[in-house]
Amino acid sequence: MRRSLHARWVLPVVVLVAAYALWQNVRTPHWRVLRPGIEFATMTGGRYCRMGSSTVALLRLDPRLVRLRARYYTLLPRTMPPGVVGWQQATGALAVFNAGQFYPDLDYMGLLVCGGDTVSAKLHPGFQGALVASGGTGPRDARVLDLAHTPLEHERGWSDVAQSFMLFDRGGGVRVRRTNRVANRTAVAEDRDGHLVVVVTEGGYTLADFSTLLVGSPLRLTHAMAMDGGIEAEMVVACDGFRYASFGRWPKDGDPAGPGATVPLPAVITVEAP
Numbered sequence: 001m002r003r004s005l006h007a008r009w010v011l012p013v014v015v016l017v018a019a020y021a022l023w024q025n026v027r028t029p030h031w032r033v034l035r036p037g038i039e040f041a042t043m044t045g046g047r048y049c050r051m052g053s054s055t056v057a058l059l060r061l062d063p064r065l066v067r068l069r070a071r072y073y074t075l076l077p078r079t080m081p082p083g084v085v086g087w088q089q090a091t092g093a094l095a096v097f098n099a100g101q102f103y104p105d106l107d108y109m110g111l112l113v114c115g116g117d118t119v120s121a122k123l124h125p126g127f128q129g130a131l132v133a134s135g136g137t138g139p140r141d142a143r144v145l146d147l148a149h150t151p152l153e154h155e156r157g158w159s160d161v162a163q164s165f166m167l168f169d170r171g172g173g174v175r176v177r178r179t180n181r182v183a184n185r186t187a188v189a190e191d192r193d194g195h196l197v198v199v200v201t202e203g204g205y206t207l208a209d210f211s212t213l214l215v216g217s218p219l220r221l222t223h224a225m226a227m228d229g230g231i232e233a234e235m236v237v238a239c240d241g242f243r244y245a246s247f248g249r250w251p252k253d254g255d256p257a258g259p260g261a262t263v264p265l266p267a268v269i270t271v272e273a274p
Contacts, residue, residue, distance in 0.1 A: 028218045029041035029042065029043045029058055029218070029219070031060060032242075034094075034237070034239040034240060034242050035094075035239060035240055036062075036065050037061060037062040037064070037065025037066040038059070038060075038061060038062075038065075038066060038094060038095070038239055038271065039059070039060040039061075040057070040058065040059055040060075040237060040239075040242065040244065041058045041060070042055050042056060042057055042058060043055075043056050043058060043217065043219075044056065045201060045203065045205060045210075045213055046213075048205055048209040048210065048212065048213045049201070049203045049204065049205060050182040050203070050204050050205060050206065050209070051182055051203055051204035052184075052202060052203030052204055053202035053203045054202075054203055055201075055202045055203070056199060056200070056201050056202070056213075057199070057200045057201075057202065057235060057244060057246055058197060058198070058199055058219070059095055059097075059197070059198040059200075059235070059237065059271070060191075060195050060196070060197050060198075061142070061195060061196045061197075061198070061271060062195055063133070063140055063141050063142035063143070063194070063195075063196060064139075064140055064141070065140075065274065066094070066140070066271055066272065066273065066274065067133070067135055067140055067271075067272045067273070067274050068131070068133040068142045068160065068196070068269055068270070068271055068272075069114070069115060069133065069135065069160050069269070069270045069272060070099060070112060070113065070114045070115075070131075070133070070160040070161065070162045070267065070268075070269055071087065071091065071099075071114055071267065071268050071269070071270055072108065072112060072114050072119045072266060072267050073106075073264075073265075073266050073267070074119070075114055075115075075117065075119070076090060080264060081106065081264040081265055081266040082264065082265070083234075083262050083263055083264060083265060084096055084097075084098065084234040084235070084236050084245075084247070084263075084265055084268065085236055085245070087236075087265065087268045087270070088236045088238055088270075091270050091272070092272075093238075093270035093271055093272050094237070094238065094239040094271050094272060094273060095198075095235065095236065095237045095238070095239065095270070095271040096235065096236050096268050096269070096270050096271070097186055097198055097200060097227065097234065097235040097236075097268065097269055098186055098227050098228050098232045098233060098234050098235075098265050098267075098268055098269075099112070099131075099162045099164075099227055099228070099265075099267035099268050099269050100112075100127075100162050100163060100164035100227055100228055100267065101164065101228045102228070102266050102267060106266045107120065108120040108266065108267055109124055109127075110122070110123065110124035110127050110162075110163030110164065111123050111124070111130065111152070111161055111162075111163040112161065112162055112163065112267060113158065113159070113160055113161040114160060115135065115159055115160060116159050119267075123152075123163065124163055126165065127147075127163050127164050127165045128146060128147045128148045128165060128166045128175070129144060129145070129146065129147065129163065129164050129165055129166040129167075129225025129226070130144070130145045130147055130152060130161055130162065130163045130164075130225070131143075131144055131145075131160075131161070131162045131164075131188050131225065131269065132144075132145055132152075132158040132160065132161050133158060133159065133160040133161075134158055134159050134160075135159040135160065140274060142196055143190065143196075144188055144189060144190050144196070144223060144224065144225050146166055146169055146170070146223055146225075147163075148166070148169070149169075149170075162227075162267065162269060164225050164226055164227055164228075165225065165226055166223070166224070166225050166226075167187055167189075167207070167210070167211045167214065167224040167225060167226050168211050168214065168215050168223060168224055169223050170222050170223045172215050174208060174211045174212065174215070175211075176207040176208055176211055176226070177207070177208070178206070178208040179206060179207070179208070180206065181206060181207070182204040182205065182206055183204055183205070183229040183230040183233070184200075184201050184202070184203065184204060184205075184229060184230060184231070184233035184246075184248045185199070185200070185201045185205050185207070185210045185226065185229050185233055186198070186199070186200050186201075186226070186227040186228065186229065186232075186233040186234075186235070187199040187210070187214065187224045187225065187226050187227065188224065188225055188227065188269075189214065189219070189221040189222070189223065189224035189225075190221065190222050190223060190224075191219060191220045191221050191222065192220045192221075192222055193220075197219055197221060198235065199214065199224075200233060200234070200235040200246050201233065201246075202246050207226065207229070211224070227269075230248060231247075231248040231263050232248060232263060232265060233246075233248040234246060234247050234248045234263070234265065247263075248263065
């Protein structure tokens with residue numbers, strides 16, 4: 001009798017443990033190596049997605065093996081900003097995603113430095129995140145700085161800087177207000193191995209839900225900042241035969257979504273070969 005009771009208790013526990021392990025395996029993204037230093041995967045946003053596809057695209061970058069550059073349209077030989085596809089074609093980048101926010105007159109909202117050229121010199125007082133990168137002939141590096149703890153003036157000179165707001169910090173604290181505004185999202189995070197992880201949603205999320213999703217994800221992220229959201233939340237990957245694009249739209253009221261790639265992006269981040 002005692003053996004039978006023991007077996008009756010142990011078997012459900014074993015089943016639950018196996019089911020949990022399987023669930024964890026399903027949740028963990030399967031990374032595809034596109035070239036050394038660049039990996040691509042997707043995961044699902046599940047219940048956090050409020051509208052459209054719950055698929056979330058992930059681009060994991062080793063800053064020692066690729067170069068990140070901030071780009072602004074006035075530094076191109078054209079008068080109007082291109083869309084994300086146009087940026088990729090103009091730069092030949094391996095990947096392009098939208099940078100931070102901008103004003104209606106297309107001026108960048110915060111500090112923006114592109115290849116050593118200061119496009120926007122004024123720090124935004126409410127933005128505590130900065131994607132920084134070093135280029136040139138020296139060692140390559142790129143990070144997400146939390147300006148509440150690491151002021152830019154205390155860091156070395158960076159060739160590229162794009163300022164925006166933090167999503168969550170190293171303590172896992174969410175740094176955005178909880179609202180009902182739903183939009184496509186772009187974020188850049190660091191993981192525990194020092195990689196950068198670019199996150200672009202195909203569907204709509206609130207900022208708080210998006211932050212909570214990333215904090216609880218299996219990506220081992222330490223902290224993250226947001227780039228612009230809404231229809232500007234776009235990414236194109238064109239790397240050695242692999243192609244992916246997300247254009248910041250989702251179907252509304254059963255109508256098919258229009259092509260979001262035509263939306264002009266004044267500022268972007270490009271991922272390039274060293």
